[in-house]
Amino acid sequence: MFLEIDHLTMQFGGLIAVNDVSINIEKGEIHGLIGPNGSGKTTIFNVLSGYYKPSGGKIIFEGRQISGLSAHQITAAGFARTFQNMRLFKSMTVMENLLVAMGYRAKVGLWQEIFNPVAVHREEQRFTEKALELLDLLEVAEFANELAISLPYGHQRRVEIARAMATDPKVILLDEPAAGLNEIETEELRKILTNIHERGITILLVEHDIKLVMEACEIITVLDYGKKIAEGTAVAIRKDPVVIEAYLGKEGNQ
Ligand code: ADP
Ligand code: MG
DSSP, X not given: OOEEEEEEEEEETTEEEXXXXXXXXXXXXXXXXXXXXXXXXXXXXXXXXXSSOOSEXXXXXXXXXXXXXXXXXXXXXXXXXXXXXXXXXXXXXXXXXXXXXXXXXXHSOHHHHHHOHXXXXXXXXXXXXXXXXXXXXXXXXXXXXXXXXXXXXXXXXXXXXXXXXXXXXXXXXXXXXXXXXXXXXXXXXXXXXXXXXXXTOEEEEEOXXXXXXXXXXXXXXXXXXXXXXXXEOHHHHHHOHHHXXXXXXXXXXX
16 A cells, blocks of 8 residues: 555544544545544644654555654655645745755755856756746746745645645645635646646645535545544545535535
8 A cells, every 4th residue: 555544543632633544545546535624634634744643543655654753754755735724935936935845955055156156056957947847837837936925825825736746745735725716716726636646646635625626536535523434436425424414414514
């Protein structure tokens, strides 16, 4: 198995946010993770990306246990994510946001810049080209030199995905990427997800927009109160009475 969430539990004091959840994710899959507010979706992402150490269970990625590793080590293993509340560097340009994610500054020392400016320039060009290619994939290349904060919200969300891609991830975790987007922007996002998918990157998608999840995901896991209550294709999930009761039935109350 490519990515295995194995009996994962995450407890905060008396609250069990994730309760004995197991999910198997195949390489290259677009896997949806849905459930009402507070059902543990973001917490699973936080454990996957190394922000929390699980209270129980483990995560195995490409045969190696990664739960317990630091966020930095998990990034190095091939994980990238976006956040429910966007975390772009707003006072930087779009391009700078990507260059920082690629670790560009960290790789070029001051001495190198003084004594080997040609090599530094070449290095910068290589990073810039790669960033532009990703911005192009996300259809925001024309804004490369604009401040991130000056972009419309929907475009900022795409820049955030481009930035996550900049670390060359094998797995990308998207936490409600359609939040705040209108219908047209959401449809554009769906196409972008397909483009990312076609690059062979595995996508885990947490999303409230059920239509988007149903259209984009090959398989969907449903959570309720921290527990996995269902898993299957969009067609199967839509018909599952347990899901209708727990999730779709509550839609109006959220
Ligand atoms: P979702 O993303 O599905 O809306 P979350 O994973 O954010 O849900 O939250 C699941 C539950 O865990 C909620 O009850 C939330 O309040 C709680 N929770 C999440 N993170 C923490 C934390 N760091 N400390 C305490 N409780 C938390
Ligand atoms: Mg959440």
